[in-house]
Amino acid sequence: MKSIRVKLSSLFICTLLFTGIGVSNAKTPIKIVDLMITHAQILTMNKDKKVYGNGVIIVKDNRILAIGDNAIASKYKAKKTINADGDIAMPGMINLHNHIPMVAFRGLGENGVDNRLFKFFFPLEKKLLTRDLIRIASRQGAMELALSGVTMVADMYYHEDEVAKSVAEVGIRGVLGETVMQFPVVDAPEPYGGFAYAKKYIAEWKNHPLITPAIAPHATYTVTPEWLLKSKKLAEKENIPMLVHITESAGEKKLISERINPIADDKSIIEYLEDMGFLSDKLLAAHVIFLNKKDMQILKKYGVGISHNPKANSRAGTGMSPAWEMYKMNLDIGLGTDGPMSSNQMDIFNVMGYAATVARLPSKDESRFTSYELVDMATMGGARALDMENEIGSLEVGKKADIIIVDTDAANTQPNYDPYATIAFSAYPQNVTHTIVDGKVIVENGKLTTIDIKEHNKQWGPLTQKVAEFAKTLE
């Protein structure tokens, strides 16, 4: 089929030359557009689950102008054309939970150390976190995200304005939350100092085409009701998302009761948050492992977004989220990795596999999460969780042009009988050949177009050397 496709596209170029630029042989004016992806197997992820076997996507400015069978390509002349040659084109994936700068510490304390959090995380953060480290590590992480087909990442960390600089430089989208918590931290020496930091950062980054600044009250066991509600008020006033860790460990209710606020025996954490008036559709809750059916209904009622992080949760042995039940109840649930010290990789391909595994293993039910449902969570699910489903998450006319192309000729992606199964279970991040965000090609033939890697490595090398030297003192 490939040779025929090549011939077809050369024929199309000749037609243009003979008929003259701007006029087609059918006398309909040819529209000049910015980008055209031809001969793609397109997974639109729209509500009709439309797939084009040999399709074309037309992009003008930063939006999808048209999408359809490849025949419609003749109505357009593009400044740039990518011949997908039968590869899969699909919406960019959405990683709903991350702490990107922690990539600087990835791979440390991995040999079964006791209390890794106190032995490695906290000393590393205390000693080494600077604005420079956060910006350089964020660039490294955002590059990995872009190369693996993630076009939107939700992140929560410190000095989030530095994270924003690097995510924007690489060219992916970010919902980036500044952390608020009860302890002094690197960017806020006083308790809850992140709140003032967040206000300033939000003012600086609001209305950026790629970055949505957000507020991130760290967790319900590290933030009092007073500050949770202050954060909610700010999120509503600024119309921004709010990112929080919720029910991530089994002992969390006890922890909240002891440290923050007593919770009645007959109330769940979700009910405690509802009674407080904290739940809102602005909320993106990470993990959400320990909850019952009633809690799920409450989260649904408020339109709370959920980041299911099955790889990080199973790796840490914390528990298995009832994600399949939440998905079937039509909650707004998508997929995340958590930080690179918790899940190591940042791509969503392998998270889809974990989502299926953690749903199927305890239930012994192989039908839990079809391939389509996994790809839906990785794309539209993430968009719904962020309340951005009208802009991103599927390939539809009028939506933002966030598109990836996945090679179907690689050893591991052949045969490609079922493209959803190829994406959910066979593909590696390295199979992503192109990543397009906001209409701009930021990864082309597997290479980043936005970052000078040599220049980046001049900063990244010495940084990792410094981390390695300090890490030796922690062993």
Ligand SMILES: [Zn+2]
């Ligand atoms: Zn986290």
